[in-house]
Amino acid sequence: MMYKNTVNIIGAGPASLVAAIVLRKHGLAVKVFEMSPDVGYRLSGDFQGVENWSSERDVTELLGEIGIRINFLWMPYYEGTVYAPEMKPVEVKSGRPIFYLVRRGSMPGTLDWGLKEQALSLGVEIIFNHRLDNLEGKAIVGTGPKGADAVAVGITFNTKMQDKAVVVLDDNIAPKGYAYLLVKQGYATMATVLYREFKKADDYFEKMLNFFKEKMDVDIKNRKKFGGYGNFFIRDKQTRNEKIYIGEAAGFQD
Numbered sequence: 410m411m412y413k414n415t416v417n418i419i420g421a422g423p424a425s426l427v428a429a430i431v432l433r434k435h436g437l438a439v440k441v442f443e444m445s446p447d448v449g450y451r452l453s454g455d456f457q458g459v460e461n462w463s464s465e466r467d468v469t470e471l472l473g474e475i476g477i478r479i480n481f482l483w484m485p486y487y488e489g490t491v492y493a494p495e496m497k498p499v500e501v502k503s504g505r506p507i508f509y510l511v512r513r514g515s516m517p518g519t520l521d522w523g524l525k526e527q528a529l530s531l532g533v534e535i536i537f538n539h540r541l542d543n544l545e546g547k548a549i550v551g552t553g554p555k556g557a558d559a560v561a562v563g564i565t566f567n568t569k570m571q572d573k574a575v576v577v578l579d580d581n582i583a584p585k586g587y588a589y590l591l592v593k594q595g596y597a598t599m600a601t602v603l604y605r606e607f608k609k610a611d612d613y614f615e616k617m618l619n620f621f622k623e624k625m626d627v628d629i630k631n632r633k634k635f636g637g638y639g640n641f642f643i644r645d646k647q648t649r650n651e652k653i654y655i656g657e658a659a660g661f662q663d
């Protein structure tokens with residue numbers, strides 16, 4: 410089939426795939442160039458939370474409105490626990506989901522995999538193993554973070570713990586950042602996110618592990634370590650040299 414216009418998108422992260430799905434639904438041809446052999450290569454099967462407090466409307470409804478189907482793990486969490494130094498743990502509860510739990514990575518059930526399937530079923534062309542750095546002309550750039558405003562180090566593991574969400578705000582565990590534990594049906598993710606002292610990330614990881622072991626009955630099986638980094642500061646401009654920057658390439662995160 411011939412399409413009047415083809416939109417080129419660089420990177421096949423969630424921002425790019427959502428853009429591709431929306432544009433394709435509006436009748437445009439879409440080509441996505443991804444440097445990795447598949448989607449989700451930057452992540453490790455870890456849980457993430459899609460926050461639901463940024464808008465008056467529920468994020469599930471907003472996704473539905475732009476034509477995104479929920480064909481991935483998408484679990485509402487209505488409560489969680491916050492730890493901070495010199496404070497009793499605070500139980501946070503809400504009548505509407507505080508966040509939605511998703512899994513990230515290159516395997517079935519992840520956000521990345523689900524969005525890829527939706528894009529492909531609509532006829533979006535995804536070209537893997539194709540790094541693009543200097544594309545001439547118009548394009549959408551969804552290449553994720555460049556450099557690190559924050560560094561994360563954590564583990565995924567199997568556990569007998571009940572489902573839970575825990576956040577820790579403590580400079581001794583995550584300098585100027587936060588640590589978290591997310592458990593869903595016997596699988597868990599625990600990580601510390603540092604905004605300072607990146608070189609000591611492994612030390613802070615050990616401190617976080619000890620913290621969780623001390624505060625709750627954490628049993629850990631099949632642990633797999635992962636790391637990552639992120640850009641948290643929105644750029645002054647989202648357009649440059651005929652390119653539109655989206656997602657974390659534009660500084661949008663959390």
Ligand SMILES: Cc1cc2nc3c(=O)[nH]c(=O)nc-3n(C[C@H](O)[C@H](O)[C@H](O)COP(=O)(O)OP(=O)(O)OC[C@H]3O[C@@H](n4cnc5c(N)ncnc54)[C@H](O)[C@@H]3O)c2cc1C
Binds near residue numbers: 420423540
């Ligand atoms: C450990 C960790 C935990 C996180 N937890 C959360 C959380 O709980 N909640 C939350 O909202 N966010 C979280 N984030 C951030 C979240 O993962 C990112 O904000 C999100 O993935 C960004 O999506 P994106 O589509 O902008 O970019 P990405 O997901 O980074 O995708 C960019 C894609 O572009 C590709 N690419 C890059 N350069 C090129 C190039 N030159 N040519 C072709 N392809 C290229 C990459 O291979 C990648 O596939 C976390 C991040 C990490 C690392």
